[in-house]
Amino acid sequence: xxxxxxxxxxxxxxxxxxxxxxxxxxxxxxxxxxxxxxxxxxxxxxxxxxxxxxxxxxxxxxxxxxxxxxxxxxxxxxxxxxxxxxxxxxxxxxxxxxxxxxxxxxxxxxxxxxxxxxxxxxxxxxxxxxxxxxxxxxxxxxxxxxxxxxxxxxxxxxxxxxxxxxxxxxxxxxxxxxxxxxxxxxxxxxxxxxxxxxxxxxxxxxxxxxxxxxxxxxxxxxxxxxxxxxxxxxxxxxxxxxxxxxxxxxxxxxxxxxxxxxxxxxxxxxxxxxxxxxxxxxxxxxxxxxxxxxxxxxxxxxxxxxxxxxxxxxxxxxxxxxxxxxxxxxxxxxxxxxxxxxxxxxxxxxxxxxxxxxxxxxxxxxxxxxxxxxxxxxxxxxxxxxxxxxxxxxx
Numbered sequence: 001x002x003x004x005x006x007x008x009x010x011x012x013x014x015x016x017x018x019x020x021x022x023x024x025x026x027x028x029x030x031x032x033x034x035x036x037x038x039x040x041x042x043x044x045x046x047x048x049x050x051x052x053x054x055x056x057x058x059x060x061x062x063x064x065x066x067x068x069x070x071x072x073x074x075x076x077x078x079x080x081x082x083x084x085x086x087x088x089x090x091x092x093x094x095x096x097x098x099x100x101x102x103x104x105x106x107x108x109x110x111x112x113x114x115x116x117x118x119x120x121x122x123x124x125x126x127x128x129x130x131x132x133x134x135x136x137x138x139x140x141x142x143x144x145x146x147x148x149x150x151x152x153x154x155x156x157x158x159x160x161x162x163x164x165x166x167x168x169x170x171x172x173x174x175x176x177x178x179x180x181x182x183x184x185x186x187x188x189x190x191x192x193x194x195x196x197x198x199x200x201x202x203x204x205x206x207x208x209x210x211x212x213x214x215x216x217x218x219x220x221x222x223x224x225x226x227x228x229x230x231x232x233x234x235x236x237x238x239x240x241x242x243x244x245x246x247x248x249x250x251x252x253x254x255x256x257x258x259x260x261x262x263x264x265x266x267x268x269x270x271x272x273x274x275x276x277x278x279x280x281x282x283x284x285x286x287x288x289x290x291x292x293x294x295x296x297x298x299x300x301x302x303x304x305x306x307x308x309x310x311x312x313x314x315x316x317x318x319x320x321x322x323x324x325x326x327x328x329x330x331x332x333x334x335x336x337x338x339x340x341x342x343x344x345x346x347x348x349x350x351x352x353x354x355x356x357x358x359x360x361x362x363x364x365x366x367x368x369x370x371x372x373x374x375x376x377x378x379x380x381x382x383x384x385x386x387x388x389x390x391x392x393x394x395x
Contacts, residue, residue: 280296
């Protein structure tokens with residue numbers, strides 16, 4: 001039976017009993033994990049949450065004795081929310097690390113990806129852009145649900161609500177947004193949904209009034225907004241001010257206090273997607289809830305708030321990497337890559353089932369569609385029903 005739940009205590013006891021073997025950072029020294037995230041620039045709020053989550057996972061595993069009888073050590077660099085700086089960061093650390101986590105900015109992730117593949121570096125990306133794993137690159141794996149999965153989950157929800165026509169807005173300069181838009185356009189006919197308004201914008205856009213007027217003049221019954229960082233707040237605030245009655249649907253990039261806090265009361269009633277871990281308090285008991293709590297409770301104690309969407313990604317990536325090292329019983333990069341390709345593991349992001357032909361590992365069933373209630377993300381009735389089925393299936 002394949003392993004599903006990463007109990008850190010059991011994980012450490014198992015690997016300690018097996019002993020260590022030489023790896024990229026040396027068999028006697030620490031296991032070194034590279035972490036490249038945005039600590040400055042536009043994606044600082046995202047990258048900083050990923051960093052906190054990865055640090056928590058490392059603290060937890062080290063408190064139990066480490067991996068392969070060795071401590072885990074992070075080697076962290078800032079990509080400054082810029083693809084060229086992601087490349088600089090990778091080149092600085094590639095010679096001393098055993099595996100890599102990050103970046104969160106899709107454009108940076110896509111810049112680093114070919115270098116990691118060339119160097120045969122096991123790489124768990126924190127960005128959801130589709131192009132990272134289509135086509136498959138043997139050493140590249142993705143931790144967040146792909147943009148196409150978020151698109152499909154929304155279309156499932158839209159169909160269930162009886163909505164036939166939507167407007168779609170997307171950031172033409174963001175790989176995540178471009179990928180999500182492309183997937184939504186491709187998948188819409190499958191769910192008998194028509195796109196009445198297809199509206200690109202740029203990350204630097206500060207006025208969305210024309211977009212809202214186009215939606216108002218159309219037959220759209222909902223507006224799906226694809227965007228990360230500042231545009232998600234700017235557009236949502238201007239949506240409220242515009243008086244547009246067409247419901248606004250936001251993607252998981254807004255599933256954190258980084259969006260909720262600047263929105264304040266204006267966020268109430270809006271629809272926002274998230275990873276399953278963001279709504280862990282609303283799940284029935286079981287393995288999925290157990291692993292979410294393993295992260296959420298100490299994270300909240302440490303930082304004073306529940307882990308947002310981006311933190312879920314960082315912690316999930318850490319668990320996947322730790323389990324791969326355990327399964328490989330080595331820090332040999334090829335053995336870690338092979339272990340990842342046979343992974344079956346429950347994380348806060350859901351159950352990952354990587355394979356040689358699937359390096360995203362997740363499915364849309366682990367995505368929640370929520371409304372904002374009293375400043376919190378609460379699954380819709382439809383999402384509660386769907387997530388209950390998903391959690392119960394895992395045991």
